[in-house]
Amino acid sequence: MPIPASWSGPLLSILRIAAALAFIQHGSSKLFGFPEFPMPGPLPAMLIAAAVIELVGGTLILLGLFTRPVAFLASGMSAAAYFIAHAPQGFFPANNGGEPAMLFAFIFLYLAAAGAGSWSLDALRGKPQG
Numbered sequence: 001m002p003i004p005a006s007w008s009g010p011l012l013s014i015l016r017i018a019a020a021l022a023f024i025q026h027g028s029s030k031l032f033g034f035p036e037f038p039m040p041g042p043l044p045a046m047l048i049a050a051a052v053i054e055l056v057g058g059t060l061i062l063l064g065l066f067t068r069p070v071a072f073l074a075s076g077m078s079a080a081a082y083f084i085a086h087a088p089q090g091f092f093p094a095n096n097g098g099e100p101a102m103l104f105a106f107i108f109l110y111l112a113a114a115g116a117g118s119w120s121l122d123a124l125r126g127k128p129q130g
Contacts, residue, residue, distance in 0.1 A: 013117030027054030064120020
């Protein structure tokens, strides 16, 4: 039995919320060590920038606020992370540890095109949503 088309807005919102919560964890672990993720020494500037995008951008995406532009930025950052940090370690994401970065890049690219869904602050602001 197929899922009714009327569920697409709420399910888009659930995808957005789940992805944002996971993304936020990457930023908070880099900046605050929570959840546990030991970062040796001070963070390089590129990781600080990534952490801020993950934490602040992830929070905005979680709330569904300015979703399209923020998701586009997060998608680009995730793609860059994949090609800078993971791809040089091997071709396949399962082997180079880049699965999360690759999935974030494509999920956020989809959200940049589709919008935040019906359960979002963007929807409350009257912005067109998917």
